[in-house]
């Protein structure tokens with residue numbers, strides 16, 4: 001739980017029937033925020049969360065915190081419904097799948113000539129270009145993310161510095177001999193948005209994937225995702241996790257096709273309108 005978390009408890013005749021705790025993140029991306037992380041709530045009856053939120057949010061709003069985020073287990077439809085009836089909507093999806101048992105057969109590419117290989121240092125210019133693809137896409141409708149977009153130079157410097165880091169799979173997809181996409185695999189603990197309770201044991205992470213706009217729909221994204229899954233298996237992980245913006249029409253349609261199933265939903269509410 002974050003330092004300085006505040007919240008509420010619910011008490012029935014026989015003792016506690018629930019709690020809700022939220023803390024703030026420093027990042028400006030999230031506005032004046034309150035986050036209820038995966039371990040930040042438990043209720044014996046889903047409806048109780050509405051009373052808990054009413055009590056806790058009084059203070060959060062008085063403190064000027066008007067952007068609220070909550071991680072809710074995806075399987076708990078009654079709890080998700082209770083949050084929806086508090087004015088929250090679905091912003092983000094965390095998901096998991098088992099690792100493939102043996103090397104996936106080559107992806108059934110929709111166009112000839114799609115292949116995946118390990119990235120090389122000379123790929124850095126296109127890797128840097130691909131780093132801008134995701135934040136650019138998510139700045140557009142209907143995601144409208146306010147996340148910053150690095151400059152090409154910043155992205156290049158970042159790649160120069162991190163290229164030899166251990167524990168990462170840096171993969172590129174080629175179409176007709178030209179690099180058109182990239183993906184990154186690593187251990188799930190490297191992701192700050194997958195907090196302990198939401199993390200399966202021994203999980204690998206599909207941490208990044210992007211395909212140049214003109215090369216989408218050719219099978220490069222699937223081939224990259226499958227290559228990361230093969231890497232997670234070869235590294236001894238027993239499951240693979242990823243996450244995506246629910247409003248990102250491309251990733252939210254691609255990753256379920258690769259077998260990822262939702263574990264936690266991040267819901268969001270902005271007060272005042």
Ligand SMILES: CC(C)(COP(=O)(O)OP(=O)(O)OC[C@H]1O[C@@H](n2cnc3c(N)ncnc32)[C@H](O)[C@@H]1OP(=O)(O)O)[C@@H](O)C(=O)NCCC(=O)NCCS
Nearest residue numbers: 134209210211216217218219220221222250251253254257
């Ligand atoms: C997400 C992304 C990497 C997918 O790459 P891609 O090369 O376009 O994807 P593919 O052509 O391999 O398609 C992957 C699967 O998703 C499905 N899919 C992709 N776009 C779809 C759409 N608009 N509607 C329905 N299904 C879609 C495909 O049918 C395919 O499934 P199948 O192989 O079972 O038929 C790419 O769209 C992208 O770079 N998007 C912008 C950045 C981004 O969102 N990155 C992911 C961050 S989480």
